[in-house]
Amino acid sequence: MAIVNMREMLQQASRGSYAVGAFNILDYNSMRAVIDAAVECSAPVIIQTSVKTVLFWGYEPIIQWYRQLAGTVSIPIAIHLDHCKDLSVIRDCIDHGWTSVMIDASSKPFEENLALTQKVVGMAGPEDITVEAEMGAIVGVEDDIHVKQQDAHLADVEEAERFCEQVSLDCFAPAIGTAHGVYKGEPKIAFDRLQQIAQGTCLPLALHGGTGLSDEVFLRCISLGCAKVNISTQLKYAHIDGFVDYYRSNDKEYNPLKNLAAQYERLKEGIVKNIQLFGSAGKA
Numbered sequence: 001m002a003i004v005n006m007r008e009m010l011q012q013a014s015r016g017s018y019a020v021g022a023f024n025i026l027d028y029n030s031m032r033a034v035i036d037a038a039v040e041c042s043a044p045v046i047i048q049t050s051v052k053t054v055l056f057w058g059y060e061p062i063i064q065w066y067r068q069l070a071g072t073v074s075i076p077i078a079i080h081l082d083h084c085k086d087l088s089v090i091r092d093c094i095d096h097g098w099t100s101v102m103i104d105a106s107s108k109p110f111e112e113n114l115a116l117t118q119k120v121v122g123m124a125g126p127e128d129i130t131v132e133a134e135m136g137a138i139v140g141v142e143d144d145i146h147v148k149q150q151d152a153h154l155a156d157v158e159e160a161e162r163f164c165e166q167v168s169l170d171c172f173a174p175a176i177g178t179a180h181g182v183y184k185g186e187p188k189i190a191f192d193r194l195q196q197i198a199q200g201t202c203l204p205l206a207l208h209g210g211t212g213l214s215d216e217v218f219l220r221c222i223s224l225g226c227a228k229v230n231i232s233t234q235l236k237y238a239h240i241d242g243f244v245d246y247y248r249s250n251d252k253e254y255n256p257l258k259n260l261a262a263q264y265e266r267l268k269e270g271i272v273k274n275i276q277l278f279g280s281a282g283k284a
C-alpha cells in the first residue's frame with residue numbers, strides 16, 4: 001500500500017473533488033516531515049523531487065529514505081520526479097525505483113513535446129510508473145527551467161485535448177496562470193480554461209506554483225479539476241526559517257539537532273495545513 005505510483009490516488013481525488021499534495025523535499029528531514037504529516041492526517045501524499053535535489057544527493061540515498069520511511073506506514077505514498085526535460089535522468093529515476101515522473105517538454109513546439117512525452121510513457125509504462133506532462137509555459141523559475149513573464153503563455157484548450165488523446169498520461173499540467181516562486185501581486189488564474197481542459201481531457205490536472213495562492217483560489221482550482229497540488233517554495237522557506245529562527249532565539253547553544261527538530265516541526269506544520277485545505281485528510 002505505502003509504495004505506490006500516482007494513478008489510483010489521483011483518480012480517487014478527481015472523483016472525490018479533492019487534491020493530493022505533492023511536496024518538494026530537500027533532504028531526509030523534509031521527506032520525514034511530509035510523510036509524518038500525511039500519516040497524521042491519514043492522507044495519500046506525493047513526495048516530489050526536483051532534478052537538482054536528485055543530482056545533489058544522488059538517486060540511491062533518496063530512494064532508500066523513501067523505501068525506509070514509506071515502507072513502514074500504511075498510507076499510499078508516491079515518489080515523483082518533478083519538471084524534467086532530460087530523458088537520461090528520467091531513465092535513471094525509473095531504474096532506481098521512482099514510482100512516477102514528469103516530462104517537461106513544454107518549451108518545445110506541440111509535435112516535439114508530444115513525441116518526447118510519448119517516449120517517456122513508453123519507458124515508464126512497462127514498469128507501471130505514472131507520467132505527468134506539461135503544456136504551455138508556467139512563469140517563474142523551477143529548477144533550471146526559467147520562464148520570463150513575456151514568454152509565459154497559457155495552454156490552449158483544443159491543443160490540450162489533442163495532446164492528451166495521443167498519449168496515455170496519468171496527470172496533465174496545463175499552464176493556467178499560476179507561477180513558480182513567490183507571487184508579485186495577485187495571480188490571474190484562467191479558471192474557465194482550467195475547467196475546459198479538465199473536462200476535455202478527462203485527466204487529473206496538476207496545479208503548479210501552489211505556494212502563495214489564497215485558500216479560495218486553491219479550493220476553486222481543486223473544484224474545477226486539479227487533483228494534484230504542487231508545493232515547493234513554501235518548503236524552501238520553512239526549511240531555512242525553521243532552522244534559522246531556532247538559532248536566532250538560542251544563539252549560544254550550537255546543538256544542530258535542536259535546529260533540525262525545529263526545522264522539521266516548521267515543515268510539518270505547514271504541510272498538515274495544506275493537506276487539510278486540499279481535502280485529502282482522511283482519504284488514505
Ligand SMILES: [Zn+2]
Pocket residue numbers: 083138142180208209230
Ligand atoms: Zn512546477
